[in-house]
Amino acid sequence: MARGLNGSTNGGGHWPLPGQEHVVAQTPGSDGTNLPPPVRAALPAVVGVRTTIPADRRTARTLGTEREGHGILLDDEGLVVTIGYLIMEADTVTITDIDGRDLPAHIVGYDYESGFGLVRTDVPMGHRPLRFGDSDSLMLRSEAYAAGLGGAKATLKIKVAGRREFAGYWEYLLDNAIFTVPAYPLWGGSALIGLDGDLLGVGSLLVPEALGPGAPAFPGNMYVPINRLKPIFHELVSTGRLSTPARPWLGVYTLEYMGQLVVSGIFDGGPADRAGLQRGDVLHALNDDVLDDLADLYRKLWSSGPAGTAVRLRMERDNDAFEVTVRTGDRADYHKFGTD
Template identity: 25%
Template sequence: MGFYDEFDAKPKRTSAQWLASVIIAALVGSGSTLLLVPTMLKANLIKLPEQSQTVISNGNGPVQGVTYNVNSDIVQAVNRAKPAVVTVVNLQKVDSFFSQKDEQPVGKGSGVLIDKQGHIVTNNHVVDGASDVEVVINDEHVKAKVLGTDRLTDLAVLQVPIDKIKDIQPIEFGSSDALQIGEPAIAIGNPLGEFEKTVTVGVISAKNRKIPVEDPTGRVTYEQTVLQTDAAINPGNSGGALVNIKGQLIGINSAKIAKSGVEGLGFAIPIDEAKPIINQLMTKGKVVRAALGVGLGLDVRDIPENYRAGLTIDYGVVVSAVQPGGPADKAGIQKGDVIAKIDNVKINTFLDLRKYLFSKQPGDTVQVTIYRNSQEKTVSVTLGELK
């Protein structure tokens, strides 16, 4: 039988196999024979697994230790990436006992040094509302300049003086697009703002997940594409590094599902999607996006049927206001119009509209199909810049 569960089916042992059995039995049966281990290792009669192990005693006192170096791929990846991960401190002015505004730390997150010019990437929510930002480098609190932030993608870029990071090797960029489901993922950050450079290990659980981004009213205005990982990501890890087995940056840790009974659901912004945002924040201090110059009301599908009098379509977005002198105003779009298509692409919701506009640049011309008083009309609009 295949599993050799019958004695007479077991293959006969060779003399060499019997000798090996005797040696192992002797080692197990007598603690004194541990003295033979170093000699047998050198003679390749026995082998140890590739992990750290030390023999420290034979029961009668210390004996010669057997040690060997553990230098796995994960250890090497961590050693390459960890020096570039820093703590980011959000300082805000708060009322003191004497009714004065004192600057105090209100939160801590993580950041990643990406070049020798002192640029550090973190999350927008890590520095949001800060009057000042500090970065902890080699136990020193260093003032950082906020070069730019972007709420929609939850990214921010800081800069610290070059002399403060001269001895730190910036992290190397990898590719999030090239990732495979199931390959190792290593998160490095400062959970709870206290445990600096904590390392957690998992896998890439999924790619191209979508997390809704809401405005202050709770309306979903954007969808952030993220990587999903089961590497532990906790408060304070935000803005830290998610790296691959080569120690290359593949994502910026951003969020986790904080719900009772839910574990292993962490999310990171893919580095291939983050790079163009990072570059704009570094060079322009903001992300330039196209806009129609309209205030958008309800999605048509969210309007109760008994209030849809006069509407001949069951999709689209109602215009709630028009910016005076803006692109839509110049094209003749009015309050109450329903935007149904752009460049013949169907617009079901506000999110559809925003996604399409964000694929364009200010100055681009698009064809907008609207419905007004049950009449279809298409107008040409030269896009402006989202403020």
């Protein structure tokens, strides 16, 4: 089983991991009596997600061949939203509902840019689905509930610690991520539920500094806002992926270290690997534009053109400066999906 990372970036890991830690959140409302009625009524819509991935798939080594987390029921026909890394390259998907039933499911869609994944059970579950709430209503110190499969005993009251940009080392950028405290131990695909019982976000990461840069280290979680799903939802359900041109993809894992952008890993056979980049290389500029930080790298890369665009990288290796041209790729072509 893949297990969760202790931070939002990790030099040894190549993707955010599920975060199923076999720990039940202990809360004053663990018997349900202290939960607002709309929240208590929403909990049966939170399900378990279990997947298996063939050993020869590209993410099997880094994310594991068995993954567990959570998802949220969205309609009467068994449509479930979860965090995408749980279903990436999966050949089997099993949904467990609050009654303990294991239901076979299949992948419906995946969006690399937001990180959302959609699956559907082969038969309806019979539970009331959750409505989309307005995640923009969550501001600093707003209260909400984090929930996983298990009802009230797996529900934790949280507060919003911040709304800010999040840049992930796997070529991922989220403009208005939701950071919450205290840390919910079962974060992968968990539901962020508003006081009115509506769905506000989907759990992505455990982060060591939820309070933000410059603040004391305090563990918490990062949730992907549900408003990020709304404009792409219907297309993702109907076609499995978006029709907009794919962003250019380098196939590198990049960390910010001592003010520099350092390559911490390479996707085997990806664009950067074919161009000869190595772990430990330092990125200085893209198409002669100096790079300020990880978010700046992504914005300049994605504005260079569609997938397949060639970009020039000014780099440093063992104190020697050099330039290399990388023919970018489409990340979706690199992985195998049940929607392909």
